[in-house]
Amino acid sequence: MQENSSINEDHLLLKHFYDEDLYNDSDEYGLDIITLRYTLLTIQSDKELLMQYIRTIPIDLKKKKLWKSDYTKVELREDFNKLKFECDNLKIETSLLKTNYLELIDHCKFLIDQTTEIIIERDNYYSEWEHARNILTPRPDWDKCSYLITQWKILSIGKTSEQLVDVLINEIIHEDTKENNNEDFSIMINNKNDLNSKNTFFEQLCIDISFEDKFIKNRHMRRRITGLLIKEIWSNKLFDENKFEKKINIKLIDYVFNYLIKRFHSKEIAIEIGYNIKDACNRYQNNYEINLFWQILTGQIEENVYHYEMKEFARILQYLIKLCSHSSSQSLLWTIRWSDLVTALHELYPYWTNKRISYLIMAAERDLQQSSKERNDLEFLLLFTEDDEGHIGEFLMNIRQQLQLDKTEYIEKIKDLLIGYPLVSINQFKQVVQLVDPNISKNELQRYVNWVFELEKMSLTLNKEEISSKTNENNQLIKPIQKRNFEEIILRLERCSCFMH
Template identity: 55%
Template sequence: MENIHEENLLTKYIYNDDLYSETDEHGIDIITLRYTLFQCRKQLLIAIQSLFDTEFVYGKVQLREDFDKLKSECDTLKNDYDLLKADFDDLIDHCKILVRQTNEIFAERNTYYSEWEYAKNLLTPRPDWDKCFHLVINWSKLSTGKTSDELVDVVINEITHGNTDGYIDKNFQGRFNMRRRITGLLIKEIWEHRFESKSNVKFMDYVSTYLSKRFDNQDRAMEISTNLEDTCSRYRNNYEINLFWKILTGQMEENIYHHEMKEFARIFQSFVKMSSKPLWTILWSDLSNVLRELYPEWSKERISSLIQAAQLDIHQASKDKNDFQFMFLFMEDDEGHIGNFLLTIRQFLHLDKMVYVDKIKDLLIGHPLVSMNQFKQVVQMVDPYISKEELQRYVSWVFDSKKMVFDDNKEIKSRDFEEVLLRLECCSCFMH
């Protein structure tokens, strides 16, 4: 059927009526000639079609040169892969060896530790606890079934009458070194009385007067002051102790402490307003909203960090519960140490302060000596909403030093650029 269709198709374009109507005068077989011509044209069309198909197929054929190049690159990649795989297998073997050796070391360490514990219990001389029989009431009952460490606690409890909270005795003698706990308690006590008294007396004078009243006389107050100086020097890595000492010696402005406490109180009051029943409880979503309302310029990363710090303070690994008691965020120990949430707030406030100081620094660069008027103008440019009282407080702190340049009228004229920056960093300054 295909051949018949193809012949009809060819006949459509080849057939000519004149060929069948004419006769050959020479007697040539016209029918045979026609058929032969028809077959030749048919073969010609088939050859042309084959030529077209061949050209079309050849267009998709890759050159041998390209094939050889790709094959060479493929072989190179296979070799590199084999080398890397061999190296990887070697690393796996080494890793397994290290893991096995580590486990052996851990096992050996545990064995040595067990032997050390056994030798310690066996060789350490034991005190004769029966000597306490005549000194401690009901010693037989209190000491039954207790270890040496627990017996020490029993003796301490009997000596202190159950009051193990650290406190400073009025009969304390300054010849002993004060520990960090006692120092923290004393500093916390001083700040509490300072806040309650609302006194405007210079902080150093106030502390001196308070110690005299606290320890009955001036001599003991001097002994405590001497110990306090030594202790603050030894524990200067503690933030609360270091801040107290720098404020006491005039290195930092006292308002730094008060501003921080006011900021914590502002956060606490915002939480109280958002709290619901039961009392002192807010939702996690409210925590985020309150923080964004209090600090709209803070980034989402800061808010997330504060929420994570809050989770650590309340010992809640996730926010499965919808609410929590925010009182745990404002707890502090007897030395005045605050939790992770308030520590993070303190860090972010310090970062904002340093940005504030850097803006003032950028405008003062190029002036070796900074006058009071220049300083005021720069602060007002950086912080246009600052009040006159706050600006005057900045000026009073920054330009309160003996190392100044005076004019003929003995008025403050200018101050060294570096000293201005150092004093400003120790000032309670912030964007208003």
């Protein structure tokens, strides 16, 4: 019965496929009923085939689901053996590390026990030492006396503590009356080993041979005496330079020794004071004024550094005096307003920022021990005074620092333009300075060149050796100074009085 129905359905289907009229028949909704029925029959038959295929698969494979991806990844036997070998080695190394770790733990515990025992033993020794120190009389360390008494080791041989005390008291009492043979310099007058023979001042200290085999007494000049002597030298030098109608420039190196001879009326005393100045300047290097004087005297710093600083201090003072309403010469305590001081600093240094000016005002307040807000008058002359030791106040020290800051900025601008040249010629140096400072005069520019390239020293050398300017030897001597190392130029500039004009 079923076979007959299927045959009839196939027959009808073929009839529809080959009969265009039947094939185009459709229901009221426009659907081809026969084609739709055939499609449903085809889906049903595919479903039955799939079910039959699933029934043929074994039950074990269905549970394990090996039929999905049974051989998706396969490893070679050789690779497997290598991995197994590496795994075995790692296991062996792990076991060794565990063994070493356990041994280290044992050693650590042993060291901890030993340290604990040592600490306990140390505490016991310390307790015994404290007990012994409290019950026993300490013996003084007599060897310390050898620092004060040179012959102490000889005097203390075979003496008891009481006798050593008597010796010490006797030495202290007679210390002032005994002659001290160590009050002389170890440098003899005619010995030039420790002196710079190129420096005129030191050459003058060694010119007199009549004092041969004599030593120079060390006076151990104090800082205040040294400062006063240096100030006296500066003031007399300025006076001697300005006493003629035509001002002459005398170098400090050439002036000091002649002034000492004139001051003490003796060349021998002048030599002695010269060596004492050298000793005092070396001992008081932390003092700005003394150290500056010594560096100028030895040619390390240009002399104009000192003069420029003093001129700036004088310029500020003169400007404040002009602002003072009480301009009578009989008045010793001229006063101005605090606002006038701020205005004056801004006018004198227009490129200084408000922050830099405020530092100066605070320094002035500390010098005068008063606030700019409390009082409206300012005794500005007190800002330019010195104490007994020759130290200036914080206001002038801040002025000095601000000037040094300007100098550093000025040199940095020159440095930025010269940094690409390992050797700098005189012409290159002049061009760079004129670019940085267009208002600089020819004399000032030449002063820079003379100091940086040491032209004056070279000219003195040529004069001493009496070399003609037309000879080849002279050209060979002058040629090295035509160009100079970049680092040397910057170093010489830092020791020169250079500023924006």
